Amino acid sequence: MTGSSSSSDDARTDGDELARPEGGDHVRTDGGEHANPFATVGDDIERKQRIGRVFVAVCAASTLVGIVALVVLLADVLLEAWGWVTLEFLTYPPSRFIENYYPGGRGAGIFPALVGSILLIALTAVFTMVLGVGAAIYLEEYAAESRLKGFIEANISNLAGVPSIVYGLLGLAVFVRFAGFGESLLAGALTLTLLILPIVIVSSQEALRAVPDSQRHAAYGVGATDWEVVRDVVLPSALPGIMTGTILSLSRAIGETAPLIMVGAATSMFRAPIEDVSGIPVPDLFGPFAAMPMQIFDWARLPEGDFQHVAAAGIVVLLSILLLMNATAILIRNKYETR
Amino acid sequence: MSDATEGADLSRAGSDIPAGKNLAVRGVFFACALVTVLTTFGIVVVLVDGALGFFREETLFELLASVGAGILAGSPTEALEALRSGLAARVTVTEFLFGTEWSPIIRPRSYGILPLVWGTMIIVVGSALIALPVGTATAIYLSEYADRRVRKVIKPTLEILAGIPTIVYGFFALSFITPLIQRFFPETGTFNAAAGAIVVGIMIIPMVSSLSEDAMSAVPDDLRNAAYGLGATKFEVSTDVVFPASLSGVIASYILAISRAIGETMAVTLAVGMQPNVTLNPLEPAQTMTAYMVQIGISDVSVGSIGYQSLFAVGLLLFAMTLAMNLLSLQIKGRYQEEYQ
Numbered sequence: 135m136t137g138s139s140s141s142s143d144d145a146r147t148d149g150d151e152l153a154r155p156e157g158g159d160h161v162r163t164d165g166g167e168h169a170n171p172f173a174t175v176g177d178d179i180e181r182k183q184r185i186g187r188v189f190v191a192v193c194a195a196s197t198l199v200g201i202v203a204l205v206v207l208l209a210d211v212l213l214e215a216w217g218w219v220t221l222e223f224l225t226y227p228p229s230r231f232i233e234n235y236y237p238g239g240r241g242a243g244i245f246p247a248l249v250g251s252i253l254l255i256a257l258t259a260v261f262t263m264v265l266g267v268g269a270a271i272y273l274e275e276y277a278a279e280s281r282l283k284g285f286i287e288a289n290i291s292n293l294a295g296v297p298s299i300v301y302g303l304l305g306l307a308v309f310v311r312f313a314g315f316g317e318s319l320l321a322g323a324l325t326l327t328l329l330i331l332p333i334v335i336v337s338s339q340e341a342l343r344a345v346p347d348s349q350r351h352a353a354y355g356v357g358a359t360d361w362e363v364v365r366d367v368v369l370p371s372a373l374p375g376i377m378t379g380t381i382l383s384l385s386r387a388i389g390e391t392a393p394l395i396m397v398g399a400a401t402s403m404f405r406a407p408i409e410d411v412s413g414i415p416v417p418d419l420f421g422p423f424a425a426m427p428m429q430i431f432d433w434a435r436l437p438e439g440d441f442q443h444v445a446a447a448g449i450v451v452l453l454s455i456l457l458l459m460n461a462t463a464i465l466i467r468n469k470y471e472t473r
Numbered sequence: 474m475s476d477a478t479e480g481a482d483l484s485r486a487g488s489d490i491p492a493g494k495n496l497a498v499r500g501v502f503f504a505c506a507l508v509t510v511l512t513t514f515g516i517v518v519v520l521v522d523g524a525l526g527f528f529r530e531e532t533l534f535e536l537l538a539s540v541g542a543g544i545l546a547g548s549p550t551e552a553l554e555a556l557r558s559g560l561a562a563r564v565t566v567t568e569f570l571f572g573t574e575w576s577p578i579i580r581p582r583s584y585g586i587l588p589l590v591w592g593t594m595i596i597v598v599g600s601a602l603i604a605l606p607v608g609t610a611t612a613i614y615l616s617e618y619a620d621r622r623v624r625k626v627i628k629p630t631l632e633i634l635a636g637i638p639t640i641v642y643g644f645f646a647l648s649f650i651t652p653l654i655q656r657f658f659p660e661t662g663t664f665n666a667a668a669g670a671i672v673v674g675i676m677i678i679p680m681v682s683s684l685s686e687d688a689m690s691a692v693p694d695d696l697r698n699a700a701y702g703l704g705a706t707k708f709e710v711s712t713d714v715v716f717p718a719s720l721s722g723v724i725a726s727y728i729l730a731i732s733r734a735i736g737e738t739m740a741v742t743l744a745v746g747m748q749p750n751v752t753l754n755p756l757e758p759a760q761t762m763t764a765y766m767v768q769i770g771i772s773d774v775s776v777g778s779i780g781y782q783s784l785f786a787v788g789l790l791l792f793a794m795t796l797a798m799n800l801l802s803l804q805i806k807g808r809y810q811e812e813y814q
Contacts, residue, residue: 179706186708190618196610197619200631200682203675210649211641268505276499277506288803290509295729295799296792297736299763300516302770303788307519311776328512335509361498389638392738392763395770396784427640427739434644434743442648449641456636 211453214446223447224248227404228429232440244448247429249406250319250399251455253417254425255388257323258330262383265327266334267369267376273335274342275364294332301329302396310397317398319407319423325393330383337379341372374470381463385456391427399428426452520792523785526777528566531559563779569786575749575765578772578780586787588749592666592759596741599670599755600677600734605727607674608681612723615682616689617711628683635679642672643743651744654756664746664758672740677730684729688722689715725806732798736791738763762787 222241229235229242277283305325315321345368353367399422407423408415426448433445518533526532531539536559543552564584572585611631615624646668654668655661692715700714716723746758747768760768766784774780 182706182708186706189708189711190614193610193614193618196607197614197627197631197682199607200611200634200675200678201627203678204630204634206649207637207641207645207675210645214648265505265508268502269509272499272502272506276502286506286510289513291803292796292799293509293512295732295795295802296516297738297763297795299736299738299766300520300788300792300795303523303766303785304512304516304519307523307785308515328508331509331512335506360495364498386636389640391638391640392767395767398770427638430640430644431739431743434640434647442644445644446648449644452638453641456638460636 211446211449214443215450218443218447219450224451228432232438232444235440235444244426244429244451246404246406247424247426247448248451249408250423251388251426251452253319253407254323254326254423255384257319257417257419258326258387259380259384261323261327262330262334263376263380266331266380267338269331269335270338270342270376271364271369274339275368276360290332290335294336297392298329298390299392299396301325302393304328305393305397315420317422318420319417320419321397322394322399322423322425325397326387326390329390329393330387333383333386334380337383338372338376341375341379342368344375345371374466378463378467381459381466385459385463388455388459389427389452391431394425394428395431399423399425426455516792520785520789523782524789527779527782527786528562528564528569529559530561530563532782535559564786573751575760577783578769578774582779584783586762586790588751589760589762589765589787590790591751592741592745592749592761592764593735595666595755595759596670596673596737596745596761597731597734599666600674601727601731603671603674604677604681604730604734608678608726608730609685609723611678611682612685612689613711613716615686617707617715628686631679631682634676635683637676639676639737639739640743642676642740646672646740646744658756661756662746662758664744664748665756666745666759667755669741669745669759669761670755672744673734673737676737676740677733680730680733681726684726685719685723688719688726691722692718721805721808725802728798728802728805732795732802735798736763736795737761738767742767762791766791 217237218235220237220243222237223235223243225245226234226241226243227246228244229240231242234240234242273283273286277286302325305321305328309315309321309324310317313321315324349367349371350363353363358366407418407421409418409421410416430445430448430452433441433448522533526535529536536556539555539559540552543549543555569584569586571587572583573587574583574585575588576583615628619627647663650668650671651661651663651665654665661667696714696718697710700710705713741761742764745761745764747760747764748758749765750757750759752759766787769780769784772780
C-alpha cells in the first residue's frame, strides 16, 4: 500500500510537469488525496496513458532504427557503386591502377575473385551437404536419447558461437600446414565447411524432425531396414528443408572474410583458379585463389578515393549473389511448404 | 527394440540386404557427427599448441617430437634437456595478460595484450550501448504492440542485418559513418572506434531483438491477463510483467550479442584501424584482438616466428572469452526454459 501511494506521488509530480494546462485539476485531486484514496486513479490513468504513448513511440522508433540502418546501408553501397558495376568489372582481373577501372580504361574488375568465390562455395556445398546431412541423420534417426547425443548437440551449439576467425586459425594449422594443402581453394573450402557445419546440422535436424513418424512406421511396416527408411522415405521428404537450410548457411559462408585471410587467400590474383586439363577447364583445388570478400577488403583498404567506388561495386556483386542464393532458398521453401 | 524387429523379421530371411550394412551405414553417419566433436577438439589443440609456441620456445608438438627423439635415442638426459630448452620461457603469461604495450613484431618488442583487449572492450561497450536498448525496445514493440502482419514483415527484415557480410559493414563505416562523425567532430581520423562500435551495434541489433522477442512471446498470456485484471495498463504489462518474466531469455540474447561483438572481425578491422591504443576517446583509432589477427594474416610473418605464434595466443584468449559467454548464455537460457514447463 505504502509502495503504491509513494509511486503515485512521483507520478503526480511527473504528470504536473508534463501537463501544465490541466494544472487546475491536479490541485483539486491533490487536496483530496488523504480523504479519498481513489481520487487520483483517473489522474494516474491519464498519466499512465501518456507514458504508454511515449513508450510505444520509443519502441516503434527503436524498431525503425534497424530498418533505417538497413536502408541507409544499402543506399550507401548502391550510390557509391552507381556506374561502376560494368561488364568489364565482371570479366577483368583487378588492377592496382584506378584508371583501369574507369569506363574506357583498359578494364579491371572482380573476375578471378568472382570465380574463386563460386568455386569455393560449390566445394563447401558438397562437403557440408555430406557431413551436415550425415550428422543430422545420425542425431535424428539413429542416436538414442543418450548422454553422447546430448554431448554432441551441446558441442554443436557451442561451435556455432565460435568466432569465424578462430576457424581460420584451425584451417591454417590443420589444412594449410598439417595436411599440406597449402593456401589453396581446398583448404579454404574445408575451413568454411567446418564454420557453417553447426548451422547446417541444426537446420537439417529440423527438416528431418518435420517428417511425420507415421511415414517411418509405414516403411518399417512393409519391411524396410533403418537405412532404407532414411534413404527412401525420410530423406526425399526432408530434402527441400535441408536444401533451404544449407543454401542459407552457404550464403553466410560466401561473405566470410576473416577465415579466408587466416588460410591465406590471395589478395591480388589475376587469374581465376581454373586449370586447363587437355582443353577442359578444371578447378585448381590445390592452387592459390582469390575470393570476393577478400578482394573487397583489399579495395576498401586502398587510400585512393575512387577505390571506394570499386569496393562498393564489388559489394554489389557479392550482395547480388547473396540475394540470389537467399531467393533460391525461399523459393524452395515456399514450393514445398504446403504440407 | 532389436528383439522385436528380429522376431517379426521372417520375410527378410532370404533378402539380399547384408546384415552388416545397417551397422556400416550407421557408422558412416556417426562419423559425420563425430566431425563436430573433432572440430572442437581441433580448435582447442591448435590454439593451445600454437599458444605454447608463443609463451615457450617450442609448440606442443615440437616439444613432444624433440623429447620423443631423446627417449628414442635411449638417453633420458637428452630428453630432459630437450624438455628444458623447449619449455624455456619466451613470453611470460603475466606479461601477456597484464602488460600494457603490444608490439610483437616491431622492435622494441613487448607482448602485453591489454591494448588489444581494451580495443575489443571499447567496441563491445559501444555496440552494446546501441544494440541492447534498441534491440530490447524493438523486441517489446514486436512482441507486445505490433500487429501480427507487421511483425511477420519486420522480423525477417531486421534479420537481413545479421545476414549482411561483415566486410560490408566495414565499408559502410568507412564510407558513411566516419564521414558523418567527421561532420560533427572534424578532428576525427579515418579510423576511429566510434564508427566501429556503431556498425557492430547495428549488426547485433537483430540478435538482441529476435532472441528477446522469442523470449517475450513465450511468456504465457495468463500473466498478461492477470495484470490487466488488476488494472495495469499495457505499458505496465510490458515493463513490469512481460519484461521481467522474459528476463533470462533477454539476458541470454544480450550475452550472445556481446559474444558476437567480441569476435567480430572485418568491420572493426576496416573501421577502427590497426593501431593498438589505450584510450577512452572513441574518436581515436584502436585495434581489437581480431583486427590484430587480420594484420598478421595479411602480412608476411614467417611460420614459427613469434609474430605467427602470437596469432594463436590471441586466438586462444578470444576463444576463451567467447566460449565463456556462450556457456553463460546457455546456462541462463536453460534456467529460463524450466520456468514455464
